[in-house]
Amino acid sequence: MSLLLTIGFGPLATAIHNWVTASISNATGALATEMVIVGISLLLFLVPLCFFLGYMERRVAGFMQMRLGPNRVGPQGTLQIVADTVKLLLKEGLTPDASDKFLFNLAPIIVVVTSMLVLAPIAFAKDFQIWDISIGVLYMASVSSISVIGILMAGWSSNNKYSLLGAMRSGAQIVSYELSVGLSLITIVIFTGSLRMSDIVNSQADGWWIIKGHIPAIISFVIFVIASTAEINRAPFDLAEAEQELTAGFHTEYSGMKFAMFLLAEYINLFIVSAVAATLFLGGWMPFHIGHWEMFNHIMDFIPSSIWFMSKTFLIIFIIMQFRWTFPRLRVDQLLNLEWKYLLPISMFNILLVTVCAIMGWYF
């Protein structure tokens, strides 16, 4: 336990940095080597994470519907997802004859690369972050808007009616829900006064924003969870895929590893959305602190920061997974009504409320 406390992720990153700069004298070469190390460790983190999320999703589905879920391959069905991955690897990556082949093969790459880029400013633990960019929140909101182009591209280039319909629905949905996501992020930015992720986490050292920011923070948290569920095309907002109407929506024609890339991007996006909600509203890696209760805060500090971050993230992933098995899918008109007639006016009003609270100092 004491070992865990002394070896944090921050010193580890510094040690690797020192080692790389010592062994490679050229500064450019050292930077390039560090980028490669970061990329490889990100992949080594993401692929098992997506395995786990796939398994978790099916077990949560089983739990919600009073059945078992995968339980034959390996202990408690844990190896089921490995079997599925091997199956996807062995399948042929089909490219339809009448499709636009260049765009068809480009689309899954764009979707995956975009989700990987968005991961950069997330603080995984104390002092452990890929890129602490000064506009962290804005960067994430802007880069994540590229992924809709990958989806539109996939739907168009497949040369399939279902794909086209799915892509159109997805485009309308993501473009409208982006507004609510952005406005709910701004709430916390107004409280913190900074777009930088590390500043946002550090500002929650005396309590998380969902507690300190009381009413406006809770409103924007609820709006963020709803709107971001829509933005990552998960049920009950999965009109873009809608198995019963559109077979599989924009990725109807994809198979093998190209389909697996869409799946990978979907789970990475789920993780990102939950990580952002955890960072902005639940304090990120910051332990649960209450004002000036020194003793209590000190006890909470004994739990490592990475465990705090991961447990908050998985709590929100668990909530979003439960949505999928609780609500029926919305129609297109209901979807657009929800955004433009309810969520957007509420979040605009909320911005006013939060500005008043921030100016008057009505938060803890």
Place this chain on the structure above:
Amino acid sequence: MKEIVFYILAAAILVGGLLAVTSRRIFRAAVYLLFSLIGIAGLYFYLNYEFIGAVQIVVYVGGIIVLMLFSIFLTQGSGEDMKKPLLGRVIFSALAAIFGCGLVMSFINGHEFTYSAKPALDPSAENIGFQMLNTAQYGYILPFEVVSMLLLASMIACIVIAIKIKVPAHAILPDNPRYHDDIDLPKELVLEENEVVA
């Protein structure tokens, strides 16, 4: 190293732009334009203007390109290759491009760039926000407000174009008793009371 990054970005912008105008398929042209715009955003990041780079991606990539792709989706026969343009048009547009390029180059070569001794301005989002709402001398509050009025006006105009007016059904279809509900009609289809259909 820095130069290599710059040349990669510049090549992406130029090749993307060139392919966007020469491509025979309209959807591909939009995608090449996307690469060009992302390259420009990359150039802003390269210059450490992170805020402008992010705004470039939000506005051009997330907004304008998505709208373009949407309108291509709704266009009939947009999947086929476009017809080859007339030779005369190709020649004249090439001439326009060459002369435009020459004009810009002559301005750049004629202008003398001097190094300023002043420290560089802080490009952070805080400073940009402060300058935008600055009412002191050299503040940007007036242009900022004028642009926001323009945006408000265009938003209202969009709503006015898209709005529907409820009319009682018997005003349009008086003879049929089946239509007794109100009907949503686009505004231009609703006749004034004294108007006579020619």
